[in-house]
Amino acid sequence: MKKMELLAPAGSVEKMKAAIAFGADAVYLSGKRFGLRAQSDNFHEEEMEYSVRFAHDLGKRVYVTINIYARNADLEEVEKHIRFMKIIQPDGVIISDPGVLRMVKRYLPDMEIHLSTQTNLTNYEAVKFWQDMGVKRFILARELSSWEIRQIKRETGADLEIFVHGAMCMAYSGRCLLSDFLASRGANNGNCAQPCRWNYSLVEERRPGEYFPIEEDERGTYIFNSKDLNLLSFLPEIREIGVDSIKIEGRNKGIYYAAGATRAYRAALDILEDISRRVGEDNPEIITKEYAGILEPIQRELSYISHRHYTDGFFPGRDDGTPMQNYGDNSYIRGSDFLGIILSVDPIARTAKVDIRGKFVPGEEIQVMGWKIQDDYFIRPETILDDAGTTQEFTRPNTMVNISLEPPIGLEPGFLLRRIGQ
Numbered sequence: 001m002k003k004m005e006l007l008a009p010a011g012s013v014e015k016m017k018a019a020i021a022f023g024a025d026a027v028y029l030s031g032k033r034f035g036l037r038a039q040s041d042n043f044h045e046e047e048m049e050y051s052v053r054f055a056h057d058l059g060k061r062v063y064v065t066i067n068i069y070a071r072n073a074d075l076e077e078v079e080k081h082i083r084f085m086k087i088i089q090p091d092g093v094i095i096s097d098p099g100v101l102r103m104v105k106r107y108l109p110d111m112e113i114h115l116s117t118q119t120n121l122t123n124y125e126a127v128k129f130w131q132d133m134g135v136k137r138f139i140l141a142r143e144l145s146s147w148e149i150r151q152i153k154r155e156t157g158a159d160l161e162i163f164v165h166g167a168m169c170m171a172y173s174g175r176c177l178l179s180d181f182l183a184s185r186g187a188n189n190g191n192c193a194q195p196c197r198w199n200y201s202l203v204e205e206r207r208p209g210e211y212f213p214i215e216e217d218e219r220g221t222y223i224f225n226s227k228d229l230n231l232l233s234f235l236p237e238i239r240e241i242g243v244d245s246i247k248i249e250g251r252n253k254g255i256y257y258a259a260g261a262t263r264a265y266r267a268a269l270d271i272l273e274d275i276s277r278r279v280g281e282d283n284p285e286i287i288t289k290e291y292a293g294i295l296e297p298i299q300r301e302l303s304y305i306s307h308r309h310y311t312d313g314f315f316p317g318r319d320d321g322t323p324m325q326n327y328g329d330n331s332y333i334r335g336s337d338f339l340g341i342i343l344s345v346d347p348i349a350r351t352a353k354v355d356i357r358g359k360f361v362p363g364e365e366i367q368v369m370g371w372k373i374q375d376d377y378f379i380r381p382e383t384i385l386d387d388a389g390t391t392q393e394f395t396r397p398n399t400m401v402n403i404s405l406e407p408p409i410g411l412e413p414g415f416l417l418r419r420i421g422q
């Protein structure tokens with residue numbers, strides 16, 4: 001059976017490198033415009049060119065999103081952007097607008113075209129239609145059940161990609177006017193203000209200033225606030241269906257999220273491949289059972305990174321009445337604090353230079369997060385020195401420090417530091 005691709009978000013060059021280092025087979029990213037994530041750092045042209053080269057040198061793939069619904073006024077710039085793709089040669093471009101598709105085919109006839117989830121692909125006839133239009137890969141709507149995905153694969157044999165992890169919309173993936181209506185910021189131009197996460201009350205027009213609570217089952221007022229998707233436990237079924245690529249959402253999120261989510265799914269996929277090879281592909285029940293037995297530490301990893309309450313979304317079919325909204329609040333949960341990134345290691349001086357992202361104190365037990373979950377270990381840096389060599393009582397985010405290590409065994413540039421628990 002063909003190996004599933006693990007596709008991770010890259011909202012910046014730093015996140016792209018982290019996603020690849022922590023196990024992604026491919027990353028998706030976008031330029032400063034046209035990529036439906038106006039809030040993330042995104043890439044200048046030079047950064048995009050560099051990133052494609054960087055990934056290709058490591059045998060990884062890069063897909064560039066050009067998935068806005070373009071207006072006439074956008075077309076000239078879109079054309080320039082598409083022509084730029086000819087220079088940097090990513091492995092595919094992700095589009096949703098038929099006009100953009102037409103332009104890609106005109107200027108880049110050999111480019112692999114992926115159809116964005118923004119297109120809301122929900123049936124096999126739609127997939128066949130876009131196949132006729134020259135699309136190679138289909139990023140299915142998050143609203144589909146496993147049975148529907150299976151049917152689409154069977155009827156089309158198409159290259160399918162599905163989201164397995166990350167934030168979800170309460171509307172059909174992004175086709176939502178809430179943000180446009182309430183904040184004059186268009187979701188379909190990548191500029192969503194996320195009003196689905198706001199706390200709503202009811203106001204009667206002749207009683208301004210009087211806010212009446214909206215309560216559903218007394219659980220609160222965040223009536224549109226979707227939980228985050230987590231399909232880790234369904235990977236055996238997803239693999240057995242023949243899905244070609246599993247995708248992690250989150251270009252707006254930080255490097256720790258990109259690294260943590262990618263590393264968890266990498267671990268799960270590798271173990272799943274091992275089990276399938278050992279017990280044989282024709283034993284799906286045994287594969288699923290054995291896989292379920294190894295999940296606990298990997299799910300724990302996903303609880304460490306920032307997330308809303310998790311849901312398995314529409315994948316199992318939604319007839320059990322389980323709510324997919326967080327009615328109680330709009331806050332994130334995370335079971336760890338991100339503290340820093342190892343930049344370099346000096347084994348003679350027994351120190352490591354760290355790009356600090358969180359506060360810790362000398363002597364505190366913190367965890368080193370290596371490329372693989374089983375490689376994690378704890379350290380207690382006895383001293384913290386700033387660049388001038390002055391001893392620090394604690395670390396300050398967005399500074400560089402040297403920490404002492406006794407000895408710095410196994411530490412590598414790119415490893416992350418974190419505190420488990422809060």
Ligand code: SF4
Nearest residue numbers: 169170176187192196
């Ligand atoms: S407002 Fe919420 S549901 Fe609508 S596009 Fe934005 S994130 Fe999605």
